[in-house]
Amino acid sequence: MKYPLLVAVILGMGSAVLARETAVEIVPPAEGSVSVEDGLDAWSRVYEVTGHPRCANCHTGPSDRPMWSGPTYGETRPHGMNIQAGESRMGIENLQCSTCHTTKDEDWDNANDIPHAAPRVAMGWQLAPVEADWFGRSTEEICAQLRDPDRNGGRTAIDLAEHLNHDLILHWAWSPGGGREPAPYSLQEHINDILAWGVAGMPCPQD
Amino acid sequence: MEISVNGEKREIDVALDMPLLWVLRDELGIMGPKYGCGIAQCGACTVHIDGMAVRSCQLAVSDLAGGEVTTIEGLGTPDALHAVQEAWIEEQVAQCGYCQSGQIMQAASLLDADPAPSDEKIDAVMSGNLCRCGTYPRIRAAVKSAATKLQET
Known part of the structure; x- marks a missing residue:
């Protein structure tokens, strides 16, 4: 068994990558305090996040196939093992995400330190809803989806920020561990941008 | 604990x-x-x-x-094998055998959820279990055979 070796590798990685919930604040700017121009600036940063593989890889559409990419994977390609998330988006119809992406109930620090191991958080692993199809989509397409109540779960910008706060898979995106590249900026900065974009009226580049 | x-x-x-x-x-x-x-x-x-x-x-x-x-x-036990274990023996699935306990456990879970899986479903569920010997055709045959056994019981 290689457990001692893995422990040594983990200890040798230095700073522990936490899979814990990250504390964030939901404090929107005052109504009317964000211009459309500043809102579009905020949106451009939001798009850097939503279009980043760390997020977009699990925001795939009707293909039901999550994607893999990163420094060690070379070009982006479909998740190995013929994974199909199905209509449930959790693989219930086929191989459940949780077969490999186990749920981490206890608060231990090194959950995602081992390269290439299936990431895990304190909630069931799953793809985003099919309506939130971001993979390979343009800034205009993602912006239009995120401000469309029919396709964003009926959420306001504040609701989107709250969603970011509550969904621990999204927290993981900023501390993915295992040598994976995190999503750009920080979770708090991303939430601040979502809130500023909302106060500006959710402007999109195509407006 | x-x-x-x-x-x-x-x-x-x-x-x-x-x-x-x-x-x-x-x-x-x-x-x-x-x-x-x-x-x-x-x-x-x-x-x-x-x-x-x-x-x-x-x-x-x-x-x-x-x-x-x-x-x-x-x-299962040697005296009372699970249907998947029976099918595995009848189809002589194993070559080196190292992956087979994992294959059997995955197959048993699959049949518990879907008693009559299609070939596509078998491939979708079993693709996370690798076999360096390449026994996949026999794995699929054994899963279908086990499904029949379970339906007859």
Whole structure:
């Protein structure tokens, strides 16, 4: 068994990558305090996040196939093992995400330190809803989806920020561990941008 | 801490983040689940937690949350084989055999959820269990044979 070796590798990685919930604040700017121009600036940063593989890889559409990419994977390609998330988006119809992406109930620090191991958080692993199809989509397409109540779960910008706060898979995106590249900026900065974009009226580049 | 494996309560004294696979093999001497990759890429360590297939190398023992663990030792016995085990023998699926306990546990979980899976469904569910010997055609045949056995009982 290689457990001692893995422990040594983990200890040798230095700073522990936490899979814990990250504390964030939901404090929107005052109504009317964000211009459309500043809102579009905020949106451009939001798009850097939503279009980043760390997020977009699990925001795939009707293909039901999550994607893999990163420094060690070379070009982006479909998740190995013929994974199909199905209509449930959790693989219930086929191989459940949780077969490999186990749920981490206890608060231990090194959950995602081992390269290439299936990431895990304190909630069931799953793809985003099919309506939130971001993979390979343009800034205009993602912006239009995120401000469309029919396709964003009926959420306001504040609701989107709250969603970011509550969904621990999204927290993981900023501390993915295992040598994976995190999503750009920080979770708090991303939430601040979502809130500023909302106060500006959710402007999109195509407006 | 106490965990339940194959219907028995077992007392263990291990680190909270020790993977279940290490607990089973090194602490409890249950050698059916195999170490293949340690990162949920091969499926050799597959066990059932409350009937669902799980890669035991990826589940910290502290995250079991009271779940009942079943290894291949608890799936059937030599005198009363599980239908999947019977089918595996009849189809002579194994070549080297290293991955086979994981394959069987995954197949049993599949048939519990879908008693009559199509070839496509079998491929979709079993693709996470790798076999370096390439016994995949016999695995698929054995899953279908086991499905028939289960439907007849």
